[in-house]
Amino acid sequence: KSLASKRIAGVGDRCEGRVRSGMTTELEHFIDGKRVAGTSGNHDDVFDPNTGGVQARVPLASSGEVDAAVRGAAEAQREWANWNPQRRARVLMRFLELCREEMDSLARLLASEHGKTVPDAKGDVQRGLEVVEFATGIPHLLKGEYTEGAGAGIDVYSMRQPLGVAVGITPFNFPAMIPLWKAAPAIACGNSFVLKPSERDPSVPLRLAELFVEAGLPPGVFNVVNGDKTAVDALLTHQDVAAVGFVGSSDIAEYIHSTATAHGKRAQCFGGAKNHMIIMPDADLDQAVEALVGAGYGSAGERCMAISVAVPVGQPTAEALVEKLTERVNGLRIGTSFDDSADFGPLVTAAAKQRVDDYIGIGVEEGADLLVDGRGFRMPEHENGFFTGASLFDNVTSDMRIYNEEIFGPVLSVVRAAVYEEALRLPSQHQYGNGVAIFTRDGDAAREFAGRVDTGMVGINVPIPVPIAYHTFGGWKRSGFGDLNQHGPDSIRFYTRTKTVTSRWPSGRKEEASFTIPTMH
Numbered sequence: 373k374s375l376a377s378k379r380i381a382g383v384g385d386r387c388e389g390r391v392r393s394g395m396t397t398e399l400e401h402f403i404d405g406k407r408v409a410g411t412s413g414n415h416d417d418v419f420d421p422n423t424g425g426v427q428a429r430v431p432l433a434s435s436g437e438v439d440a441a442v443r444g445a446a447e448a449q450r451e452w453a454n455w456n457p458q459r460r461a462r463v464l465m466r467f468l469e470l471c472r473e474e475m476d477s478l479a480r481l482l483a484s485e486h487g488k489t490v491p492d493a494k495g496d497v498q499r500g501l502e503v504v505e506f507a508t509g510i511p512h513l514l515k516g517e518y519t520e521g522a523g524a525g526i527d528v529y530s531m532r533q534p535l536g537v538a539v540g541i542t543p544f545n546f547p548a549m550i551p552l553w554k555a556a557p558a559i560a561c562g563n564s565f566v567l568k569p570s571e572r573d574p575s576v577p578l579r580l581a582e583l584f585v586e587a588g589l590p591p592g593v594f595n596v597v598n599g600d601k602t603a604v605d606a607l608l609t610h611q612d613v614a615a616v617g618f619v620g621s622s623d624i625a626e627y628i629h630s631t632a633t634a635h636g637k638r639a640q641c642f643g644g645a646k647n648h649m650i651i652m653p654d655a656d657l658d659q660a661v662e663a664l665v666g667a668g669y670g671s672a673g674e675r676c677m678a679i680s681v682a683v684p685v686g687q688p689t690a691e692a693l694v695e696k697l698t699e700r701v702n703g704l705r706i707g708t709s710f711d712d713s714a715d716f717g718p719l720v721t722a723a724a725k726q727r728v729d730d731y732i733g734i735g736v737e738e739g740a741d742l743l744v745d746g747r748g749f750r751m752p753e754h755e756n757g758f759f760t761g762a763s764l765f766d767n768v769t770s771d772m773r774i775y776n777e778e779i780f781g782p783v784l785s786v787v788r789a790a791v792y793e794e795a796l797r798l799p800s801q802h803q804y805g806n807g808v809a810i811f812t813r814d815g816d817a818a819r820e821f822a823g824r825v826d827t828g829m830v831g832i833n834v835p836i837p838v839p840i841a842y843h844t845f846g847g848w849k850r851s852g853f854g855d856l857n858q859h860g861p862d863s864i865r866f867y868t869r870t871k872t873v874t875s876r877w878p879s880g881r882k883e884e885a886s887f888t889i890p891t892m893h
């Protein structure tokens with residue numbers, strides 16, 4: 373198979389022009405190896421969060437368009453699954469090269485629709501590529517099990533076979549990373565993939581689709597269908613879809629999980645979060661404060677692994693932490709996505725900004741102390757952009773809505789715990805169980821905490837414990853529905869099914885029929 377040497381001028385290049393000129397672009401779907409115009413007549417606006425203006429229109433697929441994409445993917449999968457795993461891995465290797473060459477324009481395109489800063493957008497792409505790197509190990513990862521002589525003359529082996537068509541439904545906040553977390557292991561295993569990205573920032577997924585084809589992926593193996601609930605529901609109920617991976621808010625995750633599984637599909641659905649950071653009395657406070665502002669306010673708090681609750685243990689720790697934190701939060705720099713010195717940029721939409729501002733009002737009404745108020749922040753020359761400042765609450769309690777609900781913005785709540793056991797109880801009893809961190813110099817306390825806390829991912833002096841690609845990522849409680857995590861070995865289990873073969877080559881002797889269940893003596 374020749375690997376295309378000529379670069380395709382895709383949406384990435386067009387977007388560079390678009391960002392500069394301010395023109396509105398009509399986006400498309402990517403089906404069967406090419407961009408395809410939407411035919412449903414329904415569209416959604418894609419904003420530039422820095423200016424507040426509409427920069428593109430994304431088509432919303434009808435169930436008929438979804439059906440055509442899934443059928444094409446099912447057709448392409450049969451041939452793709454016949455490629456040997458090493459050959460499939462080589463496509464991913466070439467894809468990695470292309471993405472690295474295009475890192476700058478991918479990051480700018482991503483930042484222009486999401487609002488995160490360009491360096492942070494590069495991290496979004498890079499964390500996705502790390503899972504592609506993991507998936508290039510597919511020849512090794514797909515090796516099955518073998519038992520010689522399980523009974524007299526009997527050998528048993530198992531193999532992992534692809535499922536068929538896998539679907540990914542992904543959120544706005546990591547438009548490169550999460551699609552790649554899902555698609556790379558899925559296609560490496562020999563499945564084809566239909567991605568339904570967020571309507572807020574679909575251009576990077578479309579560009580990734582073009583790069584896959586340029587890397588040598590056969591048409592139809594990776595598809596992008598843009599859309600809303602109509603498209604999602606058509607995917608969840610389509611008879612040719614075998615597996616559904618979802619990331620987004622918890623109520624939708626639960627809906628996707630129950631609908632997909634009721635239609636006979638396997639599903640892994642990851643939801644919202646409220647990640648706590650425990651600061652023990654022996655922690656290095658300066659280190660903890662730096663970790664808190666980075667993990668709390670980076671990407672304007674629009675990360676599922678953002679720290680949104682700080683839990684200092686004991687009164688002296690709380691007093692010292694809050695003093696340092698207030699000063700640091702007041703000094704945070706908000707800028708446009710393209711301002712290299714900005715700590716964070718705008719929120720993704722006007723509705724997201726309104727939601728954050730509303731939660732701050734709720735916190736004040738509930739009686740929390742608002743030490744830093746980000747509402748009312750205006751970015752000079754970008755007055756219509758979706759900017760909000762950093763906010764900090766102290767004396768938040770576990771009965772408040774601002775504690776129990778996910779805000780998904782640059783808002784940090786300090787919940788003071790008198791003792792360690794109380795600090796351990798807070799994340800353990802929270803409805804969400806995505807990530808948690810403890811900052812301490814005491815190895816024994818850290819080890820005990822990691823063992824007992826009721827969340828899926830734990831950081832020890834690490835504020836954002838997103839596991840590396842070859843381990844797995846997944847939250848507990850209302851942060852995850854389904855039983856296998858993303859990337860790492862779980863992803864290979866999720867995107868394949870096991871077939872087990874029990875074989876005996878006849879020795880020539882005839883046996884009489886046996887009417888009891890075979891057992892290995």
Ligand code: NAD
Pocket residue numbers: 541542543544545546568569570571599600601604605619620621622624625642643644645675676778780806847851
């Ligand atoms: P969202 O739930 O609004 O949307 C996610 C996806 O679901 C999108 O593709 C969207 O089009 C689709 N969708 C939305 N409403 C739907 C409906 N009624 N029926 C069917 N499909 C629907 O989430 P978002 O605002 O894009 O992303 C932010 C959320 O994602 C936050 O809650 C965040 O914590 C969560 N998130 C979780 C993880 C994780 O790994 N646990 C990672 C990133 C983001």
